[in-house]
Amino acid sequence: MQPTIKALMVQGTTSDAGKSVLAAGLCRVLARRGIKVAPFKSQNMALNSAVTKDGGEIGRAQAVQAQACRVEPTVHMNPVLLKPNTDVGAQVIVQGKALADMDAVGYHNYKKVVMTPIMESFDLLQQEFETVIIEGAGSPAEINLRENDVANMGFAENADVPVIIVADIDRGGVFAHLYGTLALLSQSEQDRVIGFVINRFRGDIKLLESGLDWLEEKTGKPVLGVLPYIHGLMLEAEDAIDAQQVDAEGEQLRVAVPVLTRVSNHTDFDPLRMHPQVNLQFVGKGEQIPPSDLIIIPGTKSVRSDLAYLKAQGWDQQIARHLRLGGKVMGICGGYQMLGESIADPDGIEGEPGTSTGLGYLQTSTVLAPHKQLKLVNGTLTLPDQPTVPVRGYEIHAGVTEGVLNDAPVSLPDGPDGQLGVDGQVFGTYLHGIFEQQAACDAILHWAGLAATQTPDFDALRERGIDQVADVIEAHMDLTKLWPEWADKFAR
Structure with missing residues (x-):
């Protein structure tokens, strides 16, 4: 039996492929079963941030994922936060505190330095928790950003963690996204990819099966799950403004x-x-x-x-x-x-x-x-x-x-x-x-x-959204392939 995965990284073929939501759902799935789990994102670029009890600043997505884990958020769950203040520059926040404003080139060179506090934070979480769910940023196949990468495969290689790749089928081109992303990775990076997840599927799964078989044959990687589109899901967006609203009732x-x-x-x-x-x-x-x-x-x-x-x-x-x-x-x-x-x-x-x-x-x-x-x-x-x-x-x-x-x-x-x-x-x-x-x-x-x-209970709505995602994951993903040592915990 292979050892328990002490950490699992969720990367995506594109921004908004569903990394944040999938990571939050996996956190809740594990927390439900009494597994001590924490979220982690080495580098986040967002203007939505949260404050931790110790007076630090992290991305809101990691605060929501901490809620999914049923733990208090800390600065070590998102050791680098970039808050854009121009089209070519951002405030760089390291372990919760503002360090400096840097332009894109300056920060790209600084990545060699910032990997040290990133790994320090990750190691602290691994010491405290049974497993860590890691969220990547954007796509690992951005060729121009591969050098000094701290957000995707650069971190995965340095931390030696397995990776799953998620793609959004609702936008179209899902097989090209998954096949192409894998093809653009180095051999060692491809080797640490343990499977794919297809997100936001609508329709009859039978019509998708031939494509799944093709993808598995061409890549040698299993499709770990096809997650259906969740209508009316209300969960915080990481950065892009979400204009979706509930149906109106009565006086407006x-x-x-x-x-x-x-x-x-x-x-x-x-x-x-x-x-x-x-x-x-x-x-x-x-x-x-x-x-x-x-x-x-x-x-x-x-x-x-x-x-x-x-x-x-x-x-x-x-x-x-x-x-x-x-x-x-x-x-x-x-x-x-x-x-x-x-x-x-x-x-x-x-x-x-x-x-x-x-x-x-x-x-x-x-x-x-x-x-x-x-x-x-x-x-x-x-x-x-x-x-x-x-x-x-x-x-x-x-x-x-x-x-x-x-x-x-x-x-x-x-x-x-x-x-x-x-x-x-x-x-x-x-x-x-x-x-x-x-x-x-x-x-x-x-x-x-x-x-x-008639104001609804927002905390309850957010909890319901997290649980909705966890329910879908439990119903449509083979979690025993990720954590065989905990197979008894995932028995349905």
């Missing part, structure tokens, strides 16, 4: 979110996408903000340049008109900073040094500082004509905002947060995740004009 609150060029943590809006009384619309470049009850300016990695972008789109004038007509406006993190009177970046933290004039709806001013605020918080929320309710969330921001009053809408253990303006029509806060608790979401939606709220 119209919510519009202008999409900024470096929009961050758009997962803030997942509870609204899943809300049966909310019609959420993301507004893209060149589009008008539609008639709305509430406009929410989201967070951004580049607040001053995105404030200029917002104005260039004419959205500032549309927001002003919206307020004249009695609508409500909310800003989260960078959006909150934009609602104030000014944003100064004297040290060039996010770009060229300078000061930008804000939208002026709040009597606050923000100065960007080198030290980033990273913390999980619990407190209370008090909005006009609403009872005080508990609130929790997390802060990720480089700005220090002045002008916050003691009677601010959000009260936290270390002081007040946010501000109200324009006779209670405008509300800003630093708290990401503020919609994830029913009471806080109810209060904000009621303030925005929804008379009777």
Whole structure:
């Protein structure tokens, strides 16, 4: 009998092939059976990030995968996080802390150095857990990125872990994707691929069988499973904005979110996408903000340049008109900073040094500082004509905002947060995740004009999504081929 796989890496033929979701599902499958498992992604490029209890920053996908494992997320589950701030550069975060801004060439050369903390984090997880589910990034067949690779086969070779490759059949070309990806790998890399997974299949499996036989014959690799398309799956997207919504019921609150060029943590809006009384619309470049009850300016990695972008789109004038007509406006993190009177970046933290004039709806001013605020918080929320309710969330921001009053809408253990303006029509806060608790979401939606709220339990919805994926994996994958030593645990 072969030894238990101490780690398994999930790579994909393309971005959005299903790596994050498959990894989360495998984590839950193992956790259900009492196996101590942890997620890992050596390098993540995303503007959606989460804060760990020890004050570090990791990709949100790994935080969700940690939830699937039923463990607390740590910085070692995603030791390198890249947060793009231009088309050719990103902030490099190593083991939870911002290291430096680098351009693409600079970071490519830095990969030789960053493999050391990556392996340190991976080794720590292997010491603590029975097995580790590793997620790759993009595709292992990107020829131009093979040198110094730390995200896919470069890591797999260094860590000596087996790999499965997943492809999305819903997009078409699945056999070419799998066959071509394998063919572009070196012989040693091909040897560590132990099988394929086909994702998002619709239809009769019998019509696919001849193709599966061909693929196995041509590659010598087994197809470990064909996972069906899960309709209505609600699980956080790693980076791309997910506009999928639940079916509407009853009274509708119209919510519009202008999409900024470096929009961050758009997962803030997942509870609204899943809300049966909310019609959420993301507004893209060149589009008008539609008639709305509430406009929410989201967070951004580049607040001053995105404030200029917002104005260039004419959205500032549309927001002003919206307020004249009695609508409500909310800003989260960078959006909150934009609602104030000014944003100064004297040290060039996010770009060229300078000061930008804000939208002026709040009597606050923000100065960007080198030290980033990273913390999980619990407190209370008090909005006009609403009872005080508990609130929790997390802060990720480089700005220090002045002008916050003691009677601010959000009260936290270390002081007040946010501000109200324009006779209670405008509300800003630093708290990401503020919609994830029913009471806080109810209060904000009621303030925005929804008379009777029916806010679902977001935590339960996310748990249900993770369990849906795990159920599909258990029904359609041969897990004994991955973990023969645990075959008794997978007996159906």
